[in-house]
Amino acid sequence: MSDLPKATADAVEAARQGEQFAMILAAIQTAQTVRSQQQPVPPPAPVAVQQTGTAGKWLAIAAGGSMLMITVAFAAVALAIASACIALVALVVYGIYRDIRRR
Incomplete structure (x- = not known):
């Protein structure tokens, strides 16, 4: 037992x-x-990128683009004036050549 x-x-x-x-x-x-x-722990908030220079950057790009286009326009006008001057000089020289040749 x-x-x-x-x-x-x-x-x-x-x-x-x-x-x-x-x-x-x-x-x-x-x-x-x-x-x-329990509620899941939210991930930490992303670090905000500072956007203080964004407007200034785009203004600088716009100003630079405008200056470039103005420069191209002035170059085109200068080329047209130079072409006209060369054409006038060629006509004058041809006229002088014709006058000399007749004599």
Whole structure:
């Protein structure tokens, strides 16, 4: 009969361990439930890029483009004047050549 008290003590100990196991399992499940219900932590806000020079940059580009187009226009006018002058000089030289040739 010595086995019966020993078996009873083992059964009581197993029941206590079973209760502890159930408590541990319940705590883990509760922690998982709480963790899943928590709002996810938002990622840190991105660093804002300073855009203070954006308008100035575009104004500089516009001014540079305008100056370039004005320069191209003046070059075209100068080329036209030079072409007209060369044509007039060629006509004068041709006229002088014709006069000299007649003599």
